[in-house]
Amino acid sequence: MKNIKVHAIVLALIIIAEMIGNVSFKIGVGTIVLLPMLYALIMGIFMAPKFLKVVNQKDMLDASSLIGITLMLLMARYGTLVGPTLPKILAASPALILQEFGNLGTVFIGVPVAIYLGLKRETIGAAHSIAREPNVALIGERYGLDSAEGRGVMGVYIAGTVFGTIFFGVMASFAAAYLPFHPYALAMAAGVGSASMMTAAVGSLSVMYPQMADQIAAFGAASNMLSGLDGLYMCIWMALPLTEWLYKKIYRLKYGVEPTGKDAAK
Template structure:
């Protein structure tokens, strides 16, 4: 998420701290652990919203509490601290995916029976946003911003592509940037609430909802998995495995499908909807112009407000080892806080996951076209598959490691980095916020509906 920050900084930010010290490391680690522990202690709470329960659980508390600390003004989180948090966040998310991959491998034989459902749900992710969210965005008067906001849920790769394809002063880029920003900051919380609400309605098979969580965002998937696992504890393992496999498929084919399929369709439908509702590329009403005879105003779109530039964190071998050690220790500690137990097997299991996480980053550097998220899910899935002799070892070492607890510190770090984006967040219109939430919802619901159809429900 934060790895693309430099791509969107088009204007100089405020002067940042020139040096990252041990104090910044200690501050980030201490705060993230305290928030994560607090989130676990607050626990899970449910309340009824109409016919369905809304589930508030540790993932939501971690993001919200982290966000409050990341934006408070009494003692601001410095750019140097955010730089440390960003590094630990990137490693923590991949560590979470590593544990998730070890749950896919043992279920591969069972998951092959759901092959058509897994493939069909991807159609929902590709086209759901275009079909459902685009007409609303055009009707609200977003103009060409509607294209960028609705051709996908706009993760990092789409942000980079929009810069190269459309330029930073284009409406399309504004849309991509806004949806990316909101998804990075609030996507996990929103999807967890939405997944819990839909799961409580008992309309969808929980397996279909799990398939719908393959949005291409690890944090969103984690939020949704957490909510569904609480609603369907007997199916928690299958839900996690299906969501992870669906997310892996989306990460592999989603970008290319978005660029070559959903974007061309979105642009064509944008022209259709603009003519139908009477809007020009700036979102102004063309009918009013025709009625008054006035010439349409030519507006110059300004680029989104740049996020602050954090000081660069030079990742040496020593720094990398420290970051991996902190991430592993934090995961082990949170697993102990949540499960009230710890064994040598747990420690060895975390160590194995950390090693596989580091290997995935290394492979991603050697083959940049394949992101570390894909590498780690592939490696851990294969190593834990029943047809390899490593399956028993992996299962024995990781069976007591709770995937949600392992991912908790990373989501806390998302909140701590919110301060970097606060100026850009304040610049967003309420209209783009509505469209962004509709875009996430459309992708999730359309994929779940197609998954439900393929499952025979």
């Protein structure tokens, strides 16, 4: 009852967003799919003190403290998917599992770019992954969401929610039109651990290959499920340590000194 105002606002935003539903439209060879999560996020932003002032700073701090609990429930849900879907994962071929190594590309590309743009410890949260819900939970547990790493992961999470679905929808269409990849491979690549991004990409591919629509959806869903499950362990054991190591190397190259103080590795 302490945060009844926050809960009521969230419930209202969910109802409005779900009533709007999925909206899709074509741009050139691509199909853009807008999902309810995007509407809820945009409406939530305008609730902030700088805009409509529906919520105050205390409400925002209270809401941020509830993110960890919400994500804990989501991770529990991911855990329940492992057992029942294990036969499907094994039947999906090793390609679906090996593709998880492609997630490390965000580290090698994102860390140098982030440091070049002037980010410090925010780089760790922003560049270790594409920053979806499991990654937000990981950074929140490891560093805290009120830390520099937390600001980095939340910044990419919000940007991904707003622009990610649009980018994935267009990118999938252009990749299918101009690159020599099989539609199944593109469907697998769409599963990066984000339901909205995967749906946008699969929607575009299904429009371009209607005779393969069911198979494309199946490969996209299986790939997305794997990214949500074993992608988290990939981040824990490989991506996050690699990001920390690369951060120190690139920081030294740019500034000529080791990161110290609040910029040093924790």
